[in-house]
Amino acid sequence: SVLLYQKPNRDICQSGTSLKIQCVADSQVVSMFWYQQFQEQSLMLMATANEGSEATYESGFTKDKFPISRPNLTFSTLTVNNARPGDSSIYFCSSRAGQDTQYFGPGTRLLVL
Amino acid sequence: GDQVEQSPSALSLHEGTGSALRCNFTTTMRAVQWFQQNSRGSLINLFYLASGTKENGRLKSTFNSKESYSTLHIRDAQLEDSGTYFCAAGGSNAKLTFGKGTKLSVKS
Structure with missing residues (x-):
């Protein structure tokens, strides 16, 4: 299994500001992903974080709005640029150690005022 | 349409009873x-x-890839089983697609 840690676990920010969410795995993992979950809704895959190269974004998510870095096999950062109230949600990182089970971090609750 | 169709969207159980949640897939899932x-x-x-x-324990799950569905059975429900249950399936690219979830409420 893989343990994932996220920092911060919650944040409140003003509209127009940017914030960073960090994800750390307790072991090297090949695949890392970021998900967004609005209140009372399902999880939506935002992007795949690729080590040493640009992230691969899903439809509706862009690198200008949600830049993602992955400098090594245990770490990734998601930035929310020009935050808006509509970005208020929980952000999860996840990873797979091999070909099967995907594990999730505890999530970061973001509130944009 | 949605690739993962989850039902029911909400479920209320009394302690000690059981039920099943289901996910149907509209594409082949690995x-x-x-x-x-x-x-x-x-x-x-x-x-x-x-x-x-x-x-x-009190949970059992089945995945039938040929008929494109999965079920989660809960028996002898306890108060701590309350929460939202999600199925998530992956195709050949291994990306997970989530169902919309089942909100389970267990009452005493």
């Missing part, structure tokens, strides 16, 4: 995972299945 999301928002891994049936 594997399915089931999660419980608790009141703090944490996602708890329940099962990973590439095929067949797995059981863990």
Whole structure:
């Protein structure tokens, strides 16, 4: 299994500001992903974080709005640029150690005022 | 349309009873995972299945890839089982697509 840690676990920010969410795995993992979950809704895959190269974004998510870095096999950062109230949600990182089970971090609750 | 159709959207059980949740897939899925999301928002891994049936305590899950569905059975429901249950399935690219979730409320 893989343990994932996220920092911060919650944040409140003003509209127009940017914030960073960090994800750390307790072991090297090949695949890392970021998900967004609005209140009372399902999880939506935002992007795949690729080590040493640009992230691969899903439809509706862009690198200008949600830049993602992955400098090594245990770490990734998601930035929310020009935050808006509509970005208020929980952000999860996840990873797979091999070909099967995907594990999730505890999530970061973001509130944009 | 949605690739993962989860039902029911909400379920209320009395303690000690049981029920089943179901996910239907509109495309071929390689594997399915089931999660419980608790009141703090944490996602708890329940099962990973590439095929067949797995059981863990009061929970049992089945994945039938040929008929494109998966089920999660809960028996002898307890208050701590309350929460939202999600299935998530992955195709050949291994990206997980989540169902919309089942909000389970267990009452005494």
